[in-house]
Amino acid sequence: MKEYEIPVPRGTMTDDPAEAGKIASTIGSERVVVKAQIHAGGRGKGGGIKVAASPEEAEKAAHEIIGMQLVTHQTGPEGKEVNKILIEEAKEIRQELYLGIVIDRSRHSEQPVVMASAAGGMEIEVVAAENPEKIIKVGANPVASFSPFQGRKIAYGLGLDKPLVSELSGIIQKLYRLFIEKDASLVEINPLVITADDHFLALDAKINFDDDALYRHPEIAGLRDPDEEDPLEVLAKETEVNYIKLDGNVGCMVNGAGLAMTTMDLIKMAGAEPANFLDVGGTASPERIERAFRILTSDKNVRAILVNIFGGIVRCDRVAQGIIEAASNMDLKLPMVVRLQGTNAEEARRIMAESTVKFDVAEGLYEAAEKVAQMAH
DSSP: TTTTTOOOOOEEEEEEHHHHHHHHHHHOOOEEEEEESSSSEEEETTTTTEEESHHHHHHHHHHHHTTTTTTTTTTTOOOOOOOOOEEOOOOOEEEEEEEEEEOOSSSSTTTTTEESSSOOTHHHHHHHOOOOOGEEEOOOOOOOOOOHHHHHHHHHHTOOHHHHHHHHHHHHHHHHHHHHTTTTTEEEEEEEETTSSSOOEOEEEEEEEEEGGGGHHHHHHTTTOOOOOOOOHHHHHHHHHHEEESSSSSEEEEEEEEHHHHHHHHHHHTTTBOEEEEEEEEEOOHHHHHHHHHHHHTTTOOOOEEEOOOOOOOOOHHHHHHHHHHHHHTOSSSSSEEEEETHHHHHHHHHHSSSOOOOOOOHHHHHHHHHHHHHOO
């Protein structure tokens, strides 16, 4: 935000509680705010944001926040450990607004849409559900700049006083340039506040970047903090499999994102819950299969495993051999259902039938889901 000349509070991040007081004194503000830095919203309600009236209070708040297990509605009941805090100046606030840019896929051109609301400080999803009329939306041309006229239209729609209209229009233009130039899929300022001296300030922000464009932005990729990611997802990235942890008890190993989504749906239809999305891709080699099994079995909630592979590029007999090798190397104890269809599927079933490793073999998709759901229960 600062790079694009969008007004932000003065502040510094630290992981040392003792340093918080020094930072507070250098900011030179009467009050400072101590903010937990985790990848989740709702931090204030969970005790992760505290106002301090002196450097001593800032240090005390830092000691309370750093190391705490912060639980919010976005972290789940297990919460997230706070390792870093942001100390920034506190300002008197006259009004809170919401400002964001997102790709609207419901429009035929899937164009960027600038959204603004006078209901700042609230989750925009709640505003959309309860008071959709409070959200102003203006579509933008992705190959052109956002015009001052469009910015003024939003500002007047928010009911702002005339002196603030051109200031907000300028901020929107800068935010839109950030959105396009940084290959973002979401840029959100919530709240964007009007201070007591009638100026705008971005108090909190969230930006999602397009993973496929990060090769163009090493400066953004360099900001990645693995400590804020799920350890299994970090391991999956290193293994080059697509993995997202979920809350269920059936571990899934599938090749292809569409088949993985279908498999997860069928597990739910059969009365169980998927523990993950895992796509091993088109090159399901024995080594990759074993690494994928290690990721699945590292999740303590997994009680059964479903392997669902369609052999198009990859041969089913090679996958079967990889499953047997991995299960033997790991001494895998969890019950498992295997469904292999496609190239050399008959040979794969023969290999599995002759192995000493225990499998339940399924031919139909729903048959496989029902079997694994029974095992999980």
